[in-house]
Amino acid sequence: MLEVILHKRLASFQLNVAFTTGQELTALFGPSGAGKSLTLRIIAGTVQPDTGRLLLDGEPLYDSAQGLNLPPQQRRLGYVPQHYALFPHLTVADNIAFGLGHAPRRVRAQRVAELLELFGMQGFERRIPRQLSGGQQQRVALARALAVQPRLLLLDEPFAALDGGLRETLRQELAQVYAHWGITVLLVTHDLADVYALGQQVLVYDGGQVIQQGTREEVFFRPSSRRVAEFVHTRNILPAVVERVEADTLWLRWQGYALAAPRQPLAPGTSVYLCIRPTQVLIVRPERLTARRRDNLLYGDIVREIMHAETHTLYLRLDSSPAAHDLEITLPSYVYHRLGLDTQKRLMAELPRQALHVIPRQDDAVAPATPPPDAPFTRLTPEAEKPYS
Amino acid sequence: MSQEVQRHSLGRRRTGHGTTLLLAAPVLCVVAFVTLPLLAIFLKVLPQAGLWETLREPLVTQALRLSLVTSLSSLCLAVLFGTPVAYLLARHHFRGARVVETLLDLPMVLPPTVAGIALLMAFGRRGLLGPWLQVAGLQISFSTTAVVLAQSFVCWPFYIRAAQAGFRSVDPELERVAHTLGVSSWRTFLRVTVPLAFPTLLSGGVMAWARALGEFGATIMFAGNLQGRTQTMPLAIYLALESDLPAALALSTLLILVSASVLLCMRVFLRRGVLTTYA
Numbered sequence: 001m002l003e004v005i006l007h008k009r010l011a012s013f014q015l016n017v018a019f020t021t022g023q024e025l026t027a028l029f030g031p032s033g034a035g036k037s038l039t040l041r042i043i044a045g046t047v048q049p050d051t052g053r054l055l056l057d058g059e060p061l062y063d064s065a066q067g068l069n070l071p072p073q074q075r076r077l078g079y080v081p082q083h084y085a086l087f088p089h090l091t092v093a094d095n096i097a098f099g100l101g102h103a104p105r106r107v108r109a110q111r112v113a114e115l116l117e118l119f120g121m122q123g124f125e126r127r128i129p130r131q132l133s134g135g136q137q138q139r140v141a142l143a144r145a146l147a148v149q150p151r152l153l154l155l156d157e158p159f160a161a162l163d164g165g166l167r168e169t170l171r172q173e174l175a176q177v178y179a180h181w182g183i184t185v186l187l188v189t190h191d192l193a194d195v196y197a198l199g200q201q202v203l204v205y206d207g208g209q210v211i212q213q214g215t216r217e218e219v220f221f222r223p224s225s226r227r228v229a230e231f232v233h234t235r236n237i238l239p240a241v242v243e244r245v246e247a248d249t250l251w252l253r254w255q256g257y258a259l260a261a262p263r264q265p266l267a268p269g270t271s272v273y274l275c276i277r278p279t280q281v282l283i284v285r286p287e288r289l290t291a292r293r294r295d296n297l298l299y300g301d302i303v304r305e306i307m308h309a310e311t312h313t314l315y316l317r318l319d320s321s322p323a324a325h326d327l328e329i330t331l332p333s334y335v336y337h338r339l340g341l342d343t344q345k346r347l348m349a350e351l352p353r354q355a356l357h358v359i360p361r362q363d364d365a366v367a368p369a370t371p372p373p374d375a376p377f378t379r380l381t382p383e384a385e386k387p388y389s
Numbered sequence: 390m391s392q393e394v395q396r397h398s399l400g401r402r403r404t405g406h407g408t409t410l411l412l413a414a415p416v417l418c419v420v421a422f423v424t425l426p427l428l429a430i431f432l433k434v435l436p437q438a439g440l441w442e443t444l445r446e447p448l449v450t451q452a453l454r455l456s457l458v459t460s461l462s463s464l465c466l467a468v469l470f471g472t473p474v475a476y477l478l479a480r481h482h483f484r485g486a487r488v489v490e491t492l493l494d495l496p497m498v499l500p501p502t503v504a505g506i507a508l509l510m511a512f513g514r515r516g517l518l519g520p521w522l523q524v525a526g527l528q529i530s531f532s533t534t535a536v537v538l539a540q541s542f543v544c545w546p547f548y549i550r551a552a553q554a555g556f557r558s559v560d561p562e563l564e565r566v567a568h569t570l571g572v573s574s575w576r577t578f579l580r581v582t583v584p585l586a587f588p589t590l591l592s593g594g595v596m597a598w599a600r601a602l603g604e605f606g607a608t609i610m611f612a613g614n615l616q617g618r619t620q621t622m623p624l625a626i627y628l629a630l631e632s633d634l635p636a637a638l639a640l641s642t643l644l645i646l647v648s649a650s651v652l653l654c655m656r657v658f659l660r661r662g663v664l665t666t667y668a
């Protein structure tokens with residue numbers, strides 16, 4: 001278990017984080033410059049915080065109150081930086097064995113052989129990093145970190161330098177490594193796909209703070225603030241007002257519609273954001289309308305659509321709405337065609353009550369201006385992280 | 390279309406040729422300017438009878454031995470003191486780092502005679518530290534130690550400069566990763582930083598050594614011209630030029646051969662081993 005309380009002030013940036021993670025894959029997710037990599041470096045011991053405390057399985061690595069700061073050599077953590085930092089003058093085998101200097105030669109050779117096998121890198125022992133592909137370099141970097149049997153694995157943007165297909169392969173591999181080792185992993189990423197694939201726990205970073213911690217499902221489907229909702233590409237973040245609260249229903253008003261959401265203790269008149277992911281919006285065929293009880297039916301036209309490899313994204317404008325579009329809907333392409341949406345542009349959509357997530361709108365004061373939807377991270381100052389990038 | 394392309398590329402090739410020819414002239418001039426004087430020495434020396442005897446004169450052998458001992462001592466001192474200074478300057482940004490850097494560069498641009506006088510004024514018998522040195526029973530000026538000091542003064546910057554650039558070219562992230570792998574700072578320095586900076590360290594060392602070997606002005610001012618004690622090869626050549634031209638030529642030939650072979654060795658070594666693995 002890792003307990004982290006850290007404060008660090010830089011010239012144009014402040015890091016203030018506190019979190020605890022168990023034995024799992026934890027993703028530090030957020031825009032560039034949010035302090036994720038800095039957190040990793042502080043935990044690794046290569047950057048010293050101003051104040052705070054770091055406990056790994058109850059053992060303090062750093063404690064400003066006690067004036068304790070273990071050097072990185074004594075922390076026994078595996079740290080894999082963004083571009084792997086393989087030693088360019090050493091062979092693959094020597095890279096992996098680098099931290100095993102104290103061990104007898106035979107033990108060292110055996111450990112290297114084990115790791116080469118685990119990562120499917122047999123036959124590459126004598127190569128130097130320059131002769132390896134990006135994916136192979138990453139495997140060697142992981143093997144080198146794991147060779148010293150660390151208590152915690154710190155990965156900084158492990159897939160950022162790789163291209164799409166390889167990324168997916170290496171994500172799977174990392175998941176297997178994790179399963180094989182059962183080691184706590186902290187993974188820094190700004191890629192949602194990494195979080196989907198690997199983040200059992202997610203820490204959402206923004207501006208040097210953790211703005212939400214939770215399981216992947218919590219962060220994706222129940223973001224705690226508008227900002228998190230934007231980061232996890234909720235897409236439909238609808239400004240609504242609470243009308244009344246019933247036994248098990250929270251009634252909201254949005255665009256002239258009364259929408260039913262799961263009950264929450266909110267006073268009538270409260271401004272809220274209603275969140276629903278594009279894949280959660282259902283399209284209702286008129287002939288099936290009476291098949292079961294329906295919540296929250298909306299009527300509108302498809303004003304724009306984007307075709308992806310296996311899905312379609314539709315932009316729905318409600319009747320008599322002044323907006324360019326009101327809802328984003330994503331559905332599998334075969335459903336798109338079965339519903340005849342290639343010709344039929346008028347449709348009825350359902351917002352399932354259980355899929356609606358309501359965020360009280362108090363975060364507006366701290367939330368910055370809404371960035372453009374396709375580049376939600378552009379607002380942040382990249383120089384904040386620069387001293388360590 | 391393809392014809393047009395062909396004509397176009399032919400035209401380009403022709404201009405390329407012209408440029409090469411145009412550049413060939415200055416290249417030839419420079420090469421000739423450098424080789425002609427060296428060639429002249431060889432042409433004068435080779436027909437000379439008794440070259441071997443000249444080289445075995447005590448004037449020559451003593452100068453040669455003294456030059457090798459002092460220049461290598463200066464180089465060792467440069468590596469010993471210069472390496473930590475260079476590493477510090479490369480890795481840490483502290484207040485006054487710029488000032489230190491500029492001061493360390495100064496001997497590179499200072500006229501050697503000025504350096505010699507400055508050393509005399511500092512360590513000479515009537516210099517700044519003279520009284521204390523005298524109390525301690527140390528007589529520095531006009532001794533072999535003075536030769537080493539004079540050479541060190543002028544040659545250290547060459548090494549420090551190069552070493553600093555070499556260390557700076559090593560990604561500090563590599564050192565950090567080594568630390569997280571449990572490897573001490575000292576071992577990291579020896580196993581990561583030095584090997585990666587080695588080509589630069591080596592060429593800096595060779596430059597510094599060559600500068601020490603050729604040192605004349607500061608040595609003659611600060612250490613004098615005493616055969617066997619302070620008379621290094623450049624000084625011996627200067628002295629011999631007035632009395633014994635064949636000896637001067639023989640000494641010069643020797644220096645050229647030594648310098649050229651060191652330079653050649655370094656280039657071959659860098660080409661073969663180190664540079665190809667790193668770059």
